[in-house]
Amino acid sequence: MRHPLEAFGPVLMPDAAMEPILAKPVRAALLEWLEEIWAKAELEEVGLNARMRAIFTGPPGTGKTTLAHHLAARLGLPLLIVRPEKINCRYMNASAEAVGKLFDMVAAQPEPIFLFFDEFDSIAAKRMGSGVNETIEQDHNVTINALLAAMDRFEGFIVAATNLGSRVDEAVWRRFEIQIGIDLPGPHERQRIVERYIAPFVIPKAALAALAHSLETASPALIRSFCEHIKRQIVVGPKAGWPMDRNAVIERVIATVKPHPDIGLPRLWSLGLKDKAVPQFPWPLERDLAAYPVDEPVSAGGDVVPLRRGRSA
Ligand SMILES: Nc1ncnc2c1ncn2[C@@H]1O[C@H](COP(=O)(O)OP(=O)(O)O)[C@@H](O)[C@H]1O
Ligand SMILES: [Mg+2]
Numbered sequence: 108m109r110h111p112l113e114a115f116g117p118v119l120m121p122d123a124a125m126e127p128i129l130a131k132p133v134r135a136a137l138l139e140w141l142e143e144i145w146a147k148a149e150l151e152e153v154g155l156n157a158r159m160r161a162i163f164t165g166p167p168g169t170g171k172t173t174l175a176h177h178l179a180a181r182l183g184l185p186l187l188i189v190r191p192e193k194i195n196c197r198y199m200n201a202s203a204e205a206v207g208k209l210f211d212m213v214a215a216q217p218e219p220i221f222l223f224f225d226e227f228d229s230i231a232a233k234r235m236g237s238g239v240n241e242t243i244e245q246d247h248n249v250t251i252n253a254l255l256a257a258m259d260r261f262e263g264f265i266v267a268a269t270n271l272g273s274r275v276d277e278a279v280w281r282r283f284e285i286q287i288g289i290d291l292p293g294p295h296e297r298q299r300i301v302e303r304y305i306a307p308f309v310i311p312k313a314a315l316a317a318l319a320h321s322l323e324t325a326s327p328a329l330i331r332s333f334c335e336h337i338k339r340q341i342v343v344g345p346k347a348g349w350p351m352d353r354n355a356v357i358e359r360v361i362a363t364v365k366p367h368p369d370i371g372l373p374r375l376w377s378l379g380l381k382d383k384a385v386p387q388f389p390w391p392l393e394r395d396l397a398a399y400p401v402d403e404p405v406s407a408g409g410d411v412v413p414l415r416r417g418r419s420a
Contacts (some may be wrong), residue, residue: 124180127170164272165289168328169170179221203253229265349409353390
C-alpha cells in the first residue's frame with residue numbers, strides 16, 4: 108500500500124535498514140545522540156530537550172541516506188526521504204507551499220515520521236540578493252522563510268544530508284543542533300566495507316589490507332559496487348563461458364565500475380592490473396558459509412547498543 112506521504116518521496120520502513128560502516132568518532136557521536144533521545148523523558152524532567160535535528164555533510168556514496176534510515180530504524184520510525192524535485196517548483200510561491208504542505212501532512216500522520224531531506228542544498232540553498240534574477244531570488248527567499256517557519260513549529264526528527272554544506276543557507280543550517288561530517292572511509296573502514304560486501308567470500312587479512320590500500324579515496328558505494336561485481340562475475344562468468352582467471356575478472360570489473368570523476372582515482376583504477384593488490388588478491392575466492400547473510404540486521408555489530416523500538420517519549 109502506498110503511504111500518503113510518498114507524494115514527497117519514498118517512505119522506508121525500519122525493518123529493511125542496514126547499519127553503515129563509519130569511522131569511530133562519527134559512530135561515537137551518533138551513539139551519544141541516540142542515548143540522548145532515549146533519555147528524552149528524563150531530560151525533560153530537568154528542563155532540557157533532546158536534540159531532534161541533525162545535518163550530515165560529506166561526499167556522495169558515503170552512507171548519509173543509509174545512516175538516516177538506520178537511525179530512524181533504531182527509533183522504530185518510518186523514514187520519509189523528501190526528494191528535492193517534489194519541493195522545488197517553477198511557479199511563484201509553489202515551493203513554499205510545498206514545504207508547508209509537507210510539514211502539515213507529516214504532523215497530521217497518526218504515527219510519528221522521521222523526516223529526511225536528501226540533497227538538502229538544492230532545497231535550502233543560500234538566499235541570494237545579487238539581483239541577477241530578482242523574481243527567482245525572491246521566490247527562493249520565500250521558500251527559505253517557509254522552511255524556517257515550518258522547522259520552528261515541527262516537533263519531530265529532522266535529518267538533512269548534503270554533499271555541499273557551504274551551499275546551505277546559514278539560518279537554516281543553524282536550525283540543526285547537530286552537524287556531522289561523514290568523510291570518505293579510512294583504511295580500517297575500507298577493510299570492513301570489503302569484508303561486508305564480498306561475503307560470503309572471504310579475503311585473508313594481508314590481501315585485504317593490500318586491497319584496502321589500493322582502494323584509497325574510494326567511497327563505500329564504489330567499494331560495494333566493486334565487491335558485488337566480483338561476486339556477480341563469479342556466479343555468471345562460468346555459465347556465460349567468460350575467461351575466469353583472476354586478471355580477466357578484475358579487468359572486467361574495473362572496466363565497468365567507475366569512480367566518480369570528482370573524487371581522486373583510487374590506485375586500483377589508475378594502475379589497473381599493475382597494482383600491487385592484484386597478484387595478492389586470493390583466487391579463486393574462498394567461500395565461508397557462516398559469513399552469510401551479507402546484510403547485517405540493524406541491531407548487529409559489537410559496538411552498538413541493541414535496537415529499541417517505539418518512541419521513548
Ligand atoms: N559507510 C557505509 N557502509 C556501508 N555501506 C555503505 C556506506 N556508505 C554507502 N554504502 C552503500 O553505498 C550505497 C549508497 O549509499 P548512500 O547511503 O545512498 O550514500 P549517500 O547518501 O551518502 O550518497 C548504499 O547501497 C549503501 O549500502
Ligand atoms: Mg544519499
